[in-house]
Amino acid sequence: MKTYKEMSKEELVSLKASLENEFAEAKSKGLKLDMSRGKQTTAQLDMTMDIMDVFDSDSVLRTEDGTDCRNYGLMDGIPEAKKLLGDIMGVPAENVIVYGNSSLSVMYDAISHSMTHGVMGSTPWCKLDKVKFLCPSPGYDRHFKVTEYFGIEMITIPMTPTGPDMDLVEKYVNEDESVKGIWCVPKYSNPQGISYSDETVRRFAHLKPAAEDFRIYWDNAYAVHHLYEDKQDEILEILSECEKAGNPDLVLEFCSTSKISFAGGGIAGMAASLANLASIKEGVTVRTIGYDKVNQLRHVRYFKDLNGVLAHMKKHAEIIRPKFEAVLTVLEREIGGLGIGEWTKPVGGYFISFDAMEGCAKEIVAKCKEAGVILTGAGATFPYGKDPKDSNIRIAPTFPTPEEMAAATDLFVLCVKLVSVNKLLGNM
């Protein structure tokens, strides 16, 4: 099979004509599909509905230590919810604070609190001339939005198959005092589905930051979100690695049940050293007399323990695995070997990452939209929404049905082909 780059101008022109016909036909079908956001599909949400049976009017809403969850108090969460989220993150319950439903909020608040109050007593970031964050990219657009919103300068760090480029990370962190943080999705990363290697995690734990208030912002968004039973990534637990490396306060971890129970009704948590937590709790104590403990207890009663969560996640995998496979099948069949795109084949998480030929991503997304398929905006996976190569596209397969995903991917590969041909012709 010839790659597109090996084709002559005549071959490309003829290919272009037939692709344009195909596109016109596809467009006339009036597709209306959304593969832009990583959200649960209705079948997943329905599968969790028995969490609504956990409590009725006869339930006793008390924690194991007797606290009435209905009333004020326990601003850092109920003990059994700390244990559950701690088990998901692989850390002891005493290192956990449980919050409301959104881990994004917990991260936002961590940044906001650092702006106004510093980190464990450091100078508030708003008093500094310059604050910078490292942003492994492609990465999670909402992480980048948070730092952008607070006027923090973002530095793109390339991703490798084993995690962020650690040579660069070490250089920036260990040499530049204005570098205060790095965003990480260490397991089944968004959007590539990459899990950090043991070496990567250890190099993180052994950082020697120039700034005392540098922290690793470690988002365990997909900690238990495997797609397969026989192919699962596991990563080293960073909090204890940091301790071992003599850097106990280096990391702040985050997680939520948004993609375990309900995004619109789950619980979220943070894990960190006791010294970090003590400082963070000073703010939490002023901010609230307690988060929603009833929902915390509901989650504990429903899942019981980590095994309960893992069993539940197997059912999620059964629902979404065919959608990933539908995408991968079409990609391989339609553009494998054509040299016009590369993509990841994750065994967990919520995304597939696609890299088109340079300078093609925006046009591919626009073409897809023209024919009724919504993708995450090109560039969204990079700081400031600007992909320097205009190459990366995030595919979120979970929400549509497998059939819809196949149809959407059919259109997607058609657009990839068409835009690539145009690009190659334009360069001739």
Add this chain to the structure above:
Amino acid sequence: MKTYKEMSKEELVSLKASLENEFAEAKSKGLKLDMSRGKQTTAQLDMTMDIMDVFDSDSVLRTEDGTDCRNYGLMDGIPEAKKLLGDIMGVPAENVIVYGNSSLSVMYDAISHSMTHGVMGSTPWCKLDKVKFLCPSPGYDRHFKVTEYFGIEMITIPMTPTGPDMDLVEKYVNEDESVKGIWCVPKYSNPQGISYSDETVRRFAHLKPAAEDFRIYWDNAYAVHHLYEDKQDEILEILSECEKAGNPDLVLEFCSTSKISFAGGGIAGMAASLANLASIKEGVTVRTIGYDKVNQLRHVRYFKDLNGVLAHMKKHAEIIRPKFEAVLTVLEREIGGLGIGEWTKPVGGYFISFDAMEGCAKEIVAKCKEAGVILTGAGATFPYGKDPKDSNIRIAPTFPTPEEMAAATDLFVLCVKLVSVNKLLGNM
């Protein structure tokens, strides 16, 4: 009856001896009562338990406009919850954002956001040399803690029977550009149970702030928290008063269901002009993809509408009214006419405010603690925890039973008498 001040030294010395005997006896009883915090008692919480029957695994968790509450989205709340909280505050649904369970968090976030991003585009407060807040006092200690935590200078404004001293408020707000806000609990104020007069509300609406980013922080904590059916305070609705006065953006309102449903499982909201909301939503959109909509829908399905809330609050009143009356009965019977204390007789809210003779509050609270009765720390109702007269004590009658409240108040008046006698003797 002689007031204490009219007594001779001999009379006071003899009285002191007998009071000390009484105190020793009371202390030996080993009381263990807490009237320090305004929280629901178990009977109130139990009364709301049927909210747990609202949903089961067959429920359809969709809003009236079809949004699936279980998934991401609607970062500003579901339409029907906006309506419900709007009705409680007396404002249109379109002026409301619904958040998580704590209105204190909403207020904290409003201040925090102003620190980092200003108010509707104004200079972020963290970039200013000086930011001041007016604090009508006695007031709510947690309001004051929020401003203190952000390094905001607090200025005490005396309360009058019709609300804050508006001459002073107008002077500060209209003349000092560094005054950026005022904390208000306009109905059944914490701790006095005072409701602002129509004139007070109108004078608030007609303020001409020197600072463009001055806002009134209007905490509707007790909007529907009447104790009686035949004696109820109502206040003017401030948002529309501000509009009428040509000051549409002057106020930010807050409310929650913490003392309607569960503090540990309720919902909270903010109301403001559309211009204020647009600015605030910029931050909310970065902070979260949506608060707990399942719980928002649960509340709407349970209460249905404002009438449902009001009917529910009648049941609350039946539970807590006898406790207020137990306190008031003991106070009147034991120290009425003695000239050693004055107190409020609120018809709503969660507190009774007691003013001892100057310089006595701290000692009274300490004495009560010595004999097993916990009161809110003296001074807590003033900025920086410092009551300039050391006079005000907040009594929170809701949590103990009426019998316990009577016993606690018996001890309280004994301590008031004893400390007052000592004070008068010390001054001789």
